[in-house]
Amino acid sequence: MTKRIYVDNAATTKVAPEVVEAMxxxxxxxxxxxxxxxxxxxTAKKAVENAREKVACAIGADPKEIYFTGSGSEADNWAIxxxxxxxxxxxxxxxxSAVEHHAILHTCQDLEKQGYEVTYLPVDEYGMVSAEDVKxxxxxxxxxxSIMFANNEIGTIMPIAEIGKIAKEAGVLFHTDAVQAVxxxxxxxxxxxxxxxxLTAHKFHGPKGSGALYVRSGVKLTSFITGGAQxxxxxxxxxxxxxxxxxxxxxxxxxxxxxxxxxxxxxxxxTYIKKVLERVPYSRLNGHPTQRLAGNANxxxxxxxxxxxxxSLDMKGISASSGSACTSGSLDPSHVLLAIGLKHxxxxxxxxxxxxxxxxxxxxxxxxDSIAEIVDRxxxxxPLYEEMMKKN
Amino acid sequence: MYSEKxxxxxxxxxxVGEIEDANAVGQVGNPQCGDIMKxxxxxxxxxxxxxxxxxxxxxxxxxxxxxxMATELVKGKTVDEALALTNQAVxxxxxxxxxxxxxxSNLAEEAVHAAIANYYESRGMDASEIKAxxxxxxxxxxxxxxxxx
Ligand SMILES: Cc1ncc(COP(=O)(O)O)c(C=O)c1O
Ligand code: FES
Numbered sequence: 023m024t025k026r027i028y029v030d031n032a033a034t035t036k037v038a039p040e041v042v043e044a045m046x047x048x049x050x051x052x053x054x055x056x057x058x059x060x061x062x063x064x065t066a067k068k069a070v071e072n073a074r075e076k077v078a079c080a081i082g083a084d085p086k087e088i089y090f091t092g093s094g095s096e097a098d099n100w101a102i103x104x105x106x107x108x109x110x111x112x113x114x115x116x117x118x119s120a121v122e123h124h125a126i127l128h129t130c131q132d133l134e135k136q137g138y139e140v141t142y143l144p145v146d147e148y149g150m151v152s153a154e155d156v157k158x159x160x161x162x163x164x165x166x167x168s169i170m171f172a173n174n175e176i177g178t179i180m181p182i183a184e185i186g187k188i189a190k191e192a193g194v195l196f197h198t199d200a201v202q203a204v205x206x207x208x209x210x211x212x213x214x215x216x217x218x219x220x221l222t223a224h225k226f227h228g229p230k231g232s233g234a235l236y237v238r239s240g241v242k243l244t245s246f247i248t249g250g251a252q253x254x255x256x257x258x259x260x261x262x263x264x265x266x267x268x269x270x271x272x273x274x275x276x277x278x279x280x281x282x283x284x285x286x287x288x289x290x291x292x293t294y295i296k297k298v299l300e301r302v303p304y305s306r307l308n309g310h311p312t313q314r315l316a317g318n319a320n321x322x323x324x325x326x327x328x329x330x331x332x333x334s335l336d337m338k339g340i341s342a343s344s345g346s347a348c349t350s351g352s353l354d355p356s357h358v359l360l361a362i363g364l365k366h367x368x369x370x371x372x373x374x375x376x377x378x379x380x381x382x383x384x385x386x387x388x389x390x391d392s393i394a395e396i397v398d399r400x401x402x403x404x405p406l407y408e409e410m411m412k413k414n
Numbered sequence: 415m416y417s418e419k420x421x422x423x424x425x426x427x428x429x430v431g432e433i434e435d436a437n438a439v440g441q442v443g444n445p446q447c448g449d450i451m452k453x454x455x456x457x458x459x460x461x462x463x464x465x466x467x468x469x470x471x472x473x474x475x476x477x478x479x480x481x482x483m484a485t486e487l488v489k490g491k492t493v494d495e496a497l498a499l500t501n502q503a504v505x506x507x508x509x510x511x512x513x514x515x516x517x518x519s520n521l522a523e524e525a526v527h528a529a530i531a532n533y534y535e536s537r538g539m540d541a542s543e544i545k546a547x548x549x550x551x552x553x554x555x556x557x558x559x560x561x562x563x
Contacts, residue, residue, distance in 0.1 A: 327448055329474035333416075333424060355448065367445035367472075403430050403478065405452040405470040406445060 026339045027385045031225075031317055032174055032202060032376035033343055037268070038227040044271040045229065048264040056261050057250065066263045073270025077234050080277040081200075081219060082210035089235045089243070089253050090266050094201040094222030095125035097235040100246045100257075101197045101218045102129045105166045106138055108242035109195070113163030117194075119143045119151045120361040121178075122170050126199055127357075130168075139163070148310035149178035149362045157188045167196045171203035171219075175345060175358040175374060176309030177318025179207060186215030195241060201225055201233075205276030206284070206315050217241050221273075223265070228272030232265030283379060287316035290377045290386060295319050297390040302397050308359060308372060317377040320345075322364060325407035326371045326400040334396040340389055345372040367406065416475060417509035423479035428486050431468040437536065440528025443521055449473040451481050451525040455488075457533055462493045469525070476515035480504050484522035493530055497544065499523060 054062025078085040091097045120142045130140045141159045167189050172179045189196035197218035205226035222233035237243050249258025304324040328344030345356030355369035401407040438455035456466040467489050471481040484504050488496040501519040505511045534541035
C-alpha cells in the first residue's frame, strides 16, 4: 500500500481545500489590519465578524458571545483563570474531572498553588463523569464546573446537558472543553445550559493556531492579554484574520451535516473495533461502547508497549497514537487510562485510532491485518507474554 | 527521531527468544514503569565465554533496539568483558539515542549484569560486586517516580 492511512484525527486534521481557499485572499489581497478604517481594514474586519457569526451559529450562541483565541488550550486557560479571578469574591472552589485535557488539569493545578480548591471527579470504567457526582460536589464556595464534552483519548461523551441543568439550578458557572466534540456532536449552548465553551479549528479541518471561547452574555470575563482593544478589549493583539476566516469556514462545513458524518464514522469505527477484538486475543476496548465519539476507537493490547506498535504501524504507512508513557516523553502512561482503572502495563499498550471522513472500510481491513501481525510479533518478544503463557 | 540503526534493530532484533538450558538468567525492570528486559545466557564454565545469548523485552522501540544491540555486543565475549559493557557503549553502537530515551539503554546494561550475577550465585561465587538491578530500579525515570509511592 503506497497511500498512507491517517487515523489520528483526534490529534489534528487535514485542512479542507475549501477552507484553504477561503483563507487565501486574507494573506495577500485583503491583508489589512481589522482595526484600520480604510478599505483593506474594513474588508478584514468584515471577514472576522462574518466568521464570528458562523462560530456562534454552529453552537447556538450569539456572535457577541464569541471570542477568538490562538488555540483550544488558550480558550481553556482563559475560561478557568477568568472565572477564578472575576468570581473570587463568591468563592474559590472549582469542580472538574480526572480525565480532562492537560490544558484544564495543569491550569487547575496552577490555581491550587494560588489557594484555589479543586475537586477532580473520578470517572466510571467507561470514563464517564456522573452528573450526580457533580451535584454532590457543589458547595457554597463553588464558582465553576468544568467538564469536557468528549474525551480526546477514549472518546467518551459526557452527560453535558444534565450537568448544565445541575449547574444552572445551583447557580454555578459551567464551562466545557468541547475541542473534540465540535463538528462531531450537535451542540446547543443555550439548550444545554453551557456558560462557557472552548473549541479549536484544527480538530475539524480548519487551520492550527485558531480557536475560540464562547462566553454567555452576563458572565464576567477578564481580559487575558492586555494591550489593544481587540476582542472587545479582552484579548489584545492584531487578529489572525486568515486563521479566523478558516475557523469560520471549517465550523460551518463541520456542523452542516453532523448526522451523516456520525453515521459514516460509526460504521468504520465499529467495524474496526469488532474486527480487532475478534482477531487479537487479550485486547480490550477503552471508553464507552456507544456513548463515544463516532470516529474514536481506543484499544489496549496486553503484554506489549505502545511505542513499538506505533513505530511498526508507521512503517506500514499507518499513523495513529498511543497512551504509553514512552511516546509522550512524560513519566507516566495516560492519566485517562489510569482513571478508568487500567493497570500501568495495560495503559502502556494502548492504541488510539481516530477516523475521519477520508478513511474507508478497506483501510480498516488493512489496519486490522497489520495490527494483528505487529501485536503478535511484539508479544513474541515480550517477557510478560512469555510469563503468562507459561502460567496457563 | 531514531537513527537508522535503532530502527533496524527494532524491526529486526537479533537474538530474540529463550534458551532452554541457559545457565544465566536475568530480568530487570517492572511492568509498572513500562520497561522489562529478560536475558538468557549460555556461559562456558571453562572459558567463561558467553556462547549464546537471547532476550525478551517489553518496552519502547529504543528498549528493544538496545536489548538487541547489547546481546550482539556480549555474544562471544567473556563474562568479564560483558561486565565492562556500559549503556553509553550500547547507545553509541546504535548511533545514539534521543536524550529522553537514554534510560532505556540502562535496562540492557543492567540485564546483562543481572544475568551474570545469577550465574555467579548459582556457582557459589560472590556476586555482590556486580551492580545489578533488583527489579525496582529499572534505571529509568519511570521507576523512580513509582518508587516514591
Ligand atoms: C480535549 C482537548 N482540549 C484541548 C486541546 C488543545 O487544543 P489546541 O491544540 O488547539 O491547543 C485538545 C487538543 O489537543 C483536546 O483534545
Ligand atoms: S521503555 Fe519506556 S521510554 Fe523506553
